[in-house]
Amino acid sequence: MPERSDPRRSLLIIGGAEDKVGRVTILRRFVRLAGGRKSNIVVIPTASSMPDEVIEVYSTVFTRLGCPSVGSVDPQSRVDSSSEELAERIDAASGIFISGGNQLKLSQLIVGTPLGKAILRAHERGAVIAGTSAGASIMSQFMISMGEEGVTPRQRASQLTQGLGLVPGVIIDQHFDQRSRYGRLLSLVAGSPSLLGMGIDEDTAAEITNGREMTIIGSGAVFVVDARMAQTDAHEARRDAPLLVTGAVVHSLPYGATFDLETATLTDFVERHADVAVTAAKDQHDTATAAAALRH
Amino acid sequence: MPERSDPRRSLLIIGGAEDKVGRVTILRRFVRLAGGRKSNIVVIPTASSMPDEVIEVYSTVFTRLGCPSVGSVDPQSRVDSSSEELAERIDAASGIFISGGNQLKLSQLIVGTPLGKAILRAHERGAVIAGTSAGASIMSQFMISMGEEGVTPRQRASQLTQGLGLVPGVIIDQHFDQRSRYGRLLSLVAGSPSLLGMGIDEDTAAEITNGREMTIIGSGAVFVVDARMAQTDAHEARRDAPLLVTGAVVHSLPYGATFDLETATLTDFVERHADVAVTAAKDQHDTATAAAALRH
DSSP states (O other), rough: OOOOOOOEEEEEEEOOOOOOSSHHHHHHHHHHHHHEEEOEEEETTSSOOOOOHHHHHHHHHHTTTSEEEEOOOOOOSSTTTGGHHHHHHHOOOOOEOOOOOHHHHHHTTTTHHHHHHHHHHHHHHTTTTETTTHHHTTTEEEEEEOOOOOOSOOSSSSSSEEEOOHHHHHEEEEETTTTOOHHHHHHHHHTTTTTTEEEEEEEEEEEEEETTTTEEEEOOOOOOEEOOTEOOOTTTTTOOOHHHHEEEEEEEEEEEEEEEEETTTTEEEOOBEEEEEEHHHHHHHHHHHHHHHHHH | OOOOOOOEEEEEOOOOOOOSSSOOOHHHHHHHHHHHOOOOOEETTTTTSSSSHHHHHHHHHHTTTTTEEEOOOOOOTTTTOOOOOHHEEEEEEESEEOSOOOHHHHHHHTTTHHHHHHHHHHHTTEEEEEETTTTHHTSSSEEOOOOOOOOSSSSSSSSOOOOOOOOOTTEEESSTTTTTOHHHHHHEEEEHTSSEEEOOOTTTEEEETTTTEEEEESEEEEEEEETTEEEEHHHHHHHHOOOOEEEEEEEEEETTTTEEEETTTTEEEEOOOOOOOHHHHHHOOOOOOOOHHHHO
């Protein structure tokens, strides 16, 4: 008998405000990874202040995209998150979707509980875990929360809290371009330089396979900052002071980029936003020139 | 007779909104570089839509800081900028201050004219040239203008125009943190990777000596992006698409940092925003521990 192969472990980490009515690129990808017409999806709306609306919206979209079974899990306390019944619903799911809202509510109610452990187990057995906005950040082991807008990193501009730990070496921020979160992300990486910083734009997702290979889909970009060889003054700068961060390496990765999270390098890129008109015109010109040259 | 030494060539490039009523750190530095009580300063208010107010404000501040002679040069056309009289006023100055406003007005009215050449000459002979906001950007050879806010670089988010050329290899942007100009600066560097991108925060200045050594003063930071070894898709991405930029090296440089613009590396750093309380407490603790250890 052939050896049973390891399951493909997929995460879909979304920067918030993903398209739900147009091409639905990202949520379509999620349903596909969850098994499409054979999927069993559980929505966790707990971060949101409007959980019923969240469940309704995503149930509608996932059903339209072909999912035959959408349920939800919405613990109100760590006691709830310890119930066997909730963990069993997670154990039965082929896809788990964590909504936006307040990520500190997720770390308060889920991290380290039997429900949290069931989510980690689901990832290990090959169920896809998706999260948007707060649901994206909670996937980190070291989770970002709070902070001001702006591009200059400042001492204590943001903070770290324990997250689910689905992505151990990466701090995940979201609404990155729309809320100008470059500075707050860099300020955390300055203090913990062995963690990669990742900032995901709205309507954009990082799909991480087997903990290492990341591909980008959606209309924005994923920003990665690698400060592992950088020099900073995060050990001595006073609160709110602009931080010294010198020698960090950055990557802005749009749709079509594939990135290795271990080496922090681009491994593949397929242009998805090409200027078709310009490219076509240039090719025609080149062909015409070549043809003319051949005739003489 | 000893050989006459080359003059020290100084530029003071300010990110806009520099303090004029408190410690006046940056403008004080400017007057000092211009010769203090022996200085002869010319203000160029031409970028501004309120040139009279600009002249009044800076004249007051520079006079308070000890400058005995503040004049102005305000050409309204390239014909004006060709007048010998204006060039002579620049030739007599020990410090030239270019105000904020619309930098395209400066490239229209001054770049390449006898007045523009007089400014370059002044720099060569050792007069200090300062510029704030638009007056900072115009110092580049390749000058940035126009563009949206945001941190994700997008194709054609900004544009280049010919500047004065006081800083040949650097694109200078300003109000950098306050207006979230990371994306627009990166989009230009993606297309011209041999140019360094520099973004200066408000109330912050880069002092460049002899075209190479840069030191930072003021309350914010100076951002530098070095995309010389980066990979981008700026040759084929369509308009407004998020750009691929992978492997750019970035530096956030606060007060006290010294940076070599040729090698694009930090050469010195003196912490100016130290958390004095924390540092003192730690030192006491270390001393106490050491003393205790020595007693046993």
